Amino acid sequence: MSEQPFRSGFVAVIGRPNVGKSTLVNRFVGAKVAIVSDKPQTTRHRIHAVLTRDDAQIVFVDTPGLHKPRHRLGEYMTQQARAAIPDVDVVLFVVDGADGPTGRDRWIAERLAEAGAPVLLVVNKVDLVAAADGAPEDAPDHLAARFGDARVAAAVAKFEGLAAFASVHAVSAATGEGLEALLEDVVARLPEGPKYFPDDWATDRPEEFLIAEFIREQVLHNTEQEVPHSVAVVVDELRPRPGRDLVDVRATIYVERESQKGIIIGRGGSMLKRIGQAARMEIEGLLGSQVHLELWVKAKPGWRDRAGSLQELGFR
Numbered sequence: 001m002s003e004q005p006f007r008s009g010f011v012a013v014i015g016r017p018n019v020g021k022s023t024l025v026n027r028f029v030g031a032k033v034a035i036v037s038d039k040p041q042t043t044r045h046r047i048h049a050v051l052t053r054d055d056a057q058i059v060f061v062d063t064p065g066l067h068k069p070r071h072r073l074g075e076y077m078t079q080q081a082r083a084a085i086p087d088v089d090v091v092l093f094v095v096d097g098a099d100g101p102t103g104r105d106r107w108i109a110e111r112l113a114e115a116g117a118p119v120l121l122v123v124n125k126v127d128l129v130a131a132a133d134g135a136p137e138d139a140p141d142h143l144a145a146r147f148g149d150a151r152v153a154a155a156v157a158k159f160e161g162l163a164a165f166a167s168v169h170a171v172s173a174a175t176g177e178g179l180e181a182l183l184e185d186v187v188a189r190l191p192e193g194p195k196y197f198p199d200d201w202a203t204d205r206p207e208e209f210l211i212a213e214f215i216r217e218q219v220l221h222n223t224e225q226e227v228p229h230s231v232a233v234v235v236d237e238l239r240p241r242p243g244r245d246l247v248d249v250r251a252t253i254y255v256e257r258e259s260q261k262g263i264i265i266g267r268g269g270s271m272l273k274r275i276g277q278a279a280r281m282e283i284e285g286l287l288g289s290q291v292h293l294e295l296w297v298k299a300k301p302g303w304r305d306r307a308g309s310l311q312e313l314g315f316r
């Protein structure tokens with residue numbers, strides 16, 4: 001009996017903002033490696049998320065959504081995403097099955113045509129597609145035969161022609177539907193190779209990064225319009241208390257304008273309290289200990305367009 005080879009490699013997860021890339025990556029690795037929100041442009045950095053199995057190690061590279069940058073931060077984000085495309089073994093092009101294809105989807109599909117690696121079309125949010133009202137549109141026979149649900153087949157049909165994809169999948173990162181088949185397709189395309197990361201690693205990012213992101217996620221969930229996009233979070237201190245199951249975390253929430261400080265703090269500090277409580281629960285889950293979280297709010301005027309400020313806030 002011949003032994004199965006161990007496969008390993010890098011899988012870039014690419015798409016426009018808000019299509020569900022980070023949700024998908026978290027689901028695959030079974031941990032919260034990347035924060036998620038219903039606001040576009042949630043992810044700002046490239047994040048490696050590692051899934052280790054007996055027969056394979058898959059390193060998913062979550063990326064910021066590709067969009068048209070309006071400031072230096074946006075340029076950094078799209079550069080992070082584009083730089084992930086060369087040198088990977090597989091590209092997952094994630095689209096929102098319930099919305100599109102948009103001009104941005106077409107633009108990305110064209111760019112991906114030049115990727116050296118096979119590009120898999122991942123039509124996400126099929127739970128929303130299947131639940132839609134109205135009569136489904138017609139889909140080509142090969143898709144109608146493969147996808148039991150006529151609405152899902154019609155959604156896939158809209159995207160299938162954007163490029164010459166190596167394969168096509170309809171999934172829901174929210175419910176898990178279609179993810180097993182997608183994962184097996186990905187693993188089969190990886191070369192034989194070593195383990196790049198230890199077995200118990202979920203991400204290459206340090207605890208400070210995840211903690212800052214968990215705090216920013218709560219800001220995203222609790223604020224609207226320009227405020228969520230104007231926020232950056234830096235962990236200033238992470239210190240276990242000697243002899244106790246307690247970690248002190250001090251972090252600063254940066255905003256772009258003095259007026260935004262009031263929004264984050266809220267009446268009588270109520271908003272900051274809500275953000276802090278929710279973030280603390282997540283951080284306690286991550287660290288596996290009790291956490292004392294101290295949050296500060298500071299204005300750093302126009303930081304999204306200033307090279308120096310971006311550097312200070314970790315966008316290097």
Ligand SMILES: Nc1nc2c(ncn2[C@@H]2O[C@H](COP(=O)(O)OP(=O)(O)OP(=O)(O)O)[C@@H](O)[C@H]2O)c(=O)[nH]1
Binds near residue numbers: 037040044171
């Ligand atoms: N119904 C449904 N919602 C989903 C699914 N996948 C993601 N979402 C939601 O879509 C929104 C965006 O998800 P994210 O994972 O943050 O999307 P993203 O592509 O990483 O977004 P950016 O980081 O901004 O590029 C969130 O509200 C998710 O809960 C899905 O399969 N079904």
Ligand SMILES: [Mg+2]
Binds near residue numbers: 021023042043
């Ligand atoms: Mg994301």
